[in-house]
């Protein structure tokens with residue numbers, strides 16, 4: 001089942017410089033199915049779903065099918081995804 005990647009609109013930036021692209025590239029590398037929701041750049045308060053899901057307003061955030069969410073520093077997120085541990089075991 002596909003997860004949802006809540007990310008910034010700067011999709012043209014590579015993962016070497018952009019936290020959201022870093023995580024998206026990790027999802028691609030691991031073959032994780034996902035859909036993208038491009039969130040508002042500013043103001044941060046408009047990221048209502050992100051705040052509701054994760055209790056904070058930074059991106060990226062991964063939303064699971066059950067409505068729970070995963071957010072850490074993007075380097076940590078990418079490492080966990082590339083290790084096949086996005087859901088803890090897959």
Ligand SMILES: N[C@@H](CCC(=O)N[C@@H](CS)C(=O)NCC(=O)O)C(=O)O
Nearest residue numbers: 008018019020044058059073074075
């Ligand atoms: N150190 C954080 C930086 C996260 C970050 O700055 N994300 C950007 C989007 S790629 C963002 O939320 N920018 C808008 C903001 O700072 O409110 C990480 O690597 O996860």
